[in-house]
Amino acid sequence: MGIIRTENLTYVYGEGTPFRKVALDNINLDIDEGEIVGIIGRTGSGKSTLIQHFNGLLKPASGSVFIDGEELFKDKSRLKDIRFKVGLVFQYPEYQLFEETVYKDIAFGPRNMGLSEEEIDRRVRETARLVGLEESHMEKSPFELSGGQKRRAAIAGVMAMEPKVLILDEPTAGLDPRGRDMILGLIKEYHAEKGTTVLLVSHSMEDVARTVSKILVMNNSKVFMYSDRSSVFAKSAELTEMGLTVPQVTRVFDRLRAAGIEFDDEVFSVEYARNLVLRLLSERGRKE
Amino acid sequence: MIKDITIGQFFPGKSIVHRLDPRIKLLITVLYIVMLFVADGLAGLGVGVVFMLLAFLLSKIPFKLMLKSIKPLVPIILFTGILNLFFISSGTPVVEWHFIKITDQGIKTMIFMALRIILLICGTSLLTYTTSPITLTDAIERILSPLKIIKFPAHEIAMMMTIALRFIPTLIEETDKIMSAQKARGADMESGNVFHRAKALIPILIPLFVSAFRRAEELALAMECRCYHGGEGRTRLKQLKTAPRDYIAVAATVLFLAAVIALNRLLAS
Numbered sequence: 001m002g003i004i005r006t007e008n009l010t011y012v013y014g015e016g017t018p019f020r021k022v023a024l025d026n027i028n029l030d031i032d033e034g035e036i037v038g039i040i041g042r043t044g045s046g047k048s049t050l051i052q053h054f055n056g057l058l059k060p061a062s063g064s065v066f067i068d069g070e071e072l073f074k075d076k077s078r079l080k081d082i083r084f085k086v087g088l089v090f091q092y093p094e095y096q097l098f099e100e101t102v103y104k105d106i107a108f109g110p111r112n113m114g115l116s117e118e119e120i121d122r123r124v125r126e127t128a129r130l131v132g133l134e135e136s137h138m139e140k141s142p143f144e145l146s147g148g149q150k151r152r153a154a155i156a157g158v159m160a161m162e163p164k165v166l167i168l169d170e171p172t173a174g175l176d177p178r179g180r181d182m183i184l185g186l187i188k189e190y191h192a193e194k195g196t197t198v199l200l201v202s203h204s205m206e207d208v209a210r211t212v213s214k215i216l217v218m219n220n221s222k223v224f225m226y227s228d229r230s231s232v233f234a235k236s237a238e239l240t241e242m243g244l245t246v247p248q249v250t251r252v253f254d255r256l257r258a259a260g261i262e263f264d265d266e267v268f269s270v271e272y273a274r275n276l277v278l279r280l281l282s283e284r285g286r287k288e
Numbered sequence: 289m290i291k292d293i294t295i296g297q298f299f300p301g302k303s304i305v306h307r308l309d310p311r312i313k314l315l316i317t318v319l320y321i322v323m324l325f326v327a328d329g330l331a332g333l334g335v336g337v338v339f340m341l342l343a344f345l346l347s348k349i350p351f352k353l354m355l356k357s358i359k360p361l362v363p364i365i366l367f368t369g370i371l372n373l374f375f376i377s378s379g380t381p382v383v384e385w386h387f388i389k390i391t392d393q394g395i396k397t398m399i400f401m402a403l404r405i406i407l408l409i410c411g412t413s414l415l416t417y418t419t420s421p422i423t424l425t426d427a428i429e430r431i432l433s434p435l436k437i438i439k440f441p442a443h444e445i446a447m448m449m450t451i452a453l454r455f456i457p458t459l460i461e462e463t464d465k466i467m468s469a470q471k472a473r474g475a476d477m478e479s480g481n482v483f484h485r486a487k488a489l490i491p492i493l494i495p496l497f498v499s500a501f502r503r504a505e506e507l508a509l510a511m512e513c514r515c516y517h518g519g520e521g522r523t524r525l526k527q528l529k530t531a532p533r534d535y536i537a538v539a540a541t542v543l544f545l546a547a548v549i550a551l552n553r554l555l556a557s
Contacts, residue, residue, distance in 0.1 A: 057468050080474065088472040096469040098494035108491070112474030143498070157473060 001069055003033040003165055003197050004054055008063035011049055015061070023049040025221040026063070033164075036191050036198045038208030041218030042243045047201050048091075050218065051167050054199075055086035068164060084113055087163030091170045093154035097142040102133065102153050105142050109161040127156040130193070131186050148179040152186070159190060166190070167199040172207055184211050209233075209247040210269035217244070230266040249273045299417045304533060305347035306418045310427035312534040317415045319541045323548050324407055329555055330400055332548045336407050339544045344410070349417050357413035358406060365402050372397040423526075425449040430528055443519025451507070459500065466495045 011024040024046050031037060041047045052058045053065050056072045056079050065072045067082050087109075090096070099105035103124055110120045128138060131152040137145065142153055155171065168187065172180040188211055191198045202208050208215060215232040217224040219242045225232060232239075236246045236254070246254075253267040253276075263280060267273050300306075305313075320339065327333050344354065358365075372394060379393025416424075429446030436442055467477070470491045477488045 052468065055472055057471060080476070083472065084474060088469075090465065090469045090472070093469065095499055096466055096473075096491075096495050098491050098498075108475075109473040112476070161474070 001066070002030040002035075003068055004031040004199075005029065005066040006053070006063065007066075009050075009053060009060050009065060010062045011053065011058060012061045013049075022221050024053070024060075027223055029216070029223065029226065031197065031199070033197055034195050035214055036188075036212045037200065038212035038215045039199055039201045039218065040203065040205065040208055040215060040244060041224075042203065045218040046221045047218050048169055051088065051169060051199065051201060054165070054167060055083045055088050057088070084161055085163055086165045086167065087158040087161050089155050089158045089166070089168040089171060091173055093158075093171075094142075094147070094150035097150060097154055097157075100141060101139050102128075102142050102145065103138040105153060106157045106160050109157055113161060123160045123162065124156075127160040130159065130190060131156045132182070148175060148182065151175065151179070151183065155183070155186075162194070163196065165197040165199065167201070169201045170203070171200070172202070172204070180207065187211060203244075205245050206247045209250065217242075229268060233266070233268075298420045299349055299353060300420075301348055301418065303346060303348045303418070305343060305414070307533070308418075308537055309528055309530045309534045310419050310423045311430055311528060312530060312538060313415055313419055314424075314427055314431065316537060316541045317411060319538075319545055320411050321408065323541075323545045324404055324411075326545070326552065327404075327548050328552055330396070330403075331551050331555060333400065333403050333407065335544055335548050335551065337403070339541070340407055340410055340414075343414055347414060347418050349414065353417065354410055354413065357417075358409055361405065361409055365405050368405065369398045369402045372401050421453045422450055425453070426524075426526070426528065443522070447519075455503070458503070459496070462499055463492065463496055466492050466499075 006027050006029045009027040013021045106124045216226045233246045376394035379391035381391050383390040425446045432442035
């Protein structure tokens with residue numbers, strides 16, 4: 001059994017009112033530990049509702065959620081402990097910063113866990129280093145930081161709780177390309193270093209394609225598919241129909257293949273594409 | 289959840305009550321309140337009941353909604369009723385037991401007071417049910433505008449009310465989001481004593497204030513970009529215009545008020 005498992009999970013907004021809407025429709029999922037998963041879908045497809053179930057912020061209308069083998073909402077007193085296992089970074093997390101200093105803000109989560117001062121200090125410094133915040137930032141007010149730094153400080157606040165599962169909802173929203181690369185880079189680095197399960201919610205296929213290994217596609221409150229990258233992108237026609245796209249480079253290389261150029265690789269990132277093109281060109285040069 | 293709170297109980301519709309000019313509706317509501325306070329007997333209030341029912345039927349508001357508006361005030365109605373029942377000692381006693389003495393006068397006053405409060409609530413609820421908050425502030429602006437002569441900032445006050453009303457749902461949503469985010473970081477808002485809970489509000493209030501100021505700044509900028517410079521020379525998309533039905537409505541209300549006064553006189557003599 002995986003670290004996150006759902007059984008017939010259904011959630012309904014506004015039950016009993018004219019605004020009733022099924023947000024999640026019979027979701028069955030099993031996500032393995034250590035996986036880095038991209039959750040993708042259009043606005044309103046149920047992505048955000050789904051992840052809020054993973055740490056008990058929303059209670060299923062029916063069905064159940066298991067975290068690390070333990071059912072949520074079975075025992076209310078355990079909810080807080082389970083919440084510490086699943087770190088949730090919301091959209092625009094910088095809007096939740098509130099402490100006087102960056103250090104104190106990152107320490108908020110660990111302190112709520114009731115850890116010792118030394119342990120809190122170790123975690124705060126370690127995650128600050130991981131997200132690329134300098135020592136000089138730590139005693140500043142979080143409101144003095146730049147936009148990208150604020151975002152990283154807020155993410156660090158959740159990472160410092162060292163959850164078994166880290167979930168990020170659109171962590172790159174509203175950032176410039178450099179900021180985006182930095183955030184995605186640090187998520188990958190965090191995953192490599194800690195080996196925790198990471199769930200990355202996004203509507204940008206490009207972001208997801210170069211970061212994750214498996215993709216969960218949500219459509220109309222249902223799971224369309226949960227599989228590895230290449231099998232998801234193979235369904236390019238269906239994805240387009242539901243308003244999603246395959247990454248640009250992948251499309252380019254699909255067309256090249258259709259045009260008769262032979263290669264076996266699946267292409268998801270520009271860097272990879274560049275190396276592939278160079279290799280193909282040099283092979284062709286040798287042949288001639 | 290917080291999201292379920294609804295503020296501004298406007299119930300959209302196309303009935304004649306909905307279509308009345310909001311200024312006239314405000315005026316009628318004031319006349320109606322006067323009517324209720326002028327009435328000094330159950331007969332007078334009876335006229336109020338008829339007026340209320342008539343307006344209510346014309347508005348096509350579901351009966352359930354009316355009951356819902358009375359519900360939160362039931363304790364107050366009961367409290368005033370019981371006080372009147374036990375503390376009025378004039379009139380002929382109906383029940384006498386130890387120190388408890390209930391008189392016919394007491395029962396009469398109890399019914400009278402309860403009915404008056406219920407009628408007050410129903411009437412004012414009908415106003416908010418049939419008038420959107422934005423139209424209501426428009427009407428208030430227009431009614432207050434003669435006071436501009438004495439430098440009373442009628443337009444500014446109306447604009448402030450409109451903005452406040454507009455941002456209530458936004459801020460509720462924001463609070464909900466921040467609460468979820470801090471809960472995910474292990475913030476505990478449900479347990480502990482009063483001081484503990486007050487302290488637990490800090491992680492919610494600070495981001496909320498920060499975002500409210502940010503929004504205010506953005507809104508101010510957006511308004512300036514669209515050349516907003518206060519009420520001077522400003523025209524409006526929706527002109528308030530009185531139609532014959534408005535005058536008929538006022539005339540009817542005045543007639544009812546006159547009937548109440550006449551009843552008072554007749555019954556007094």
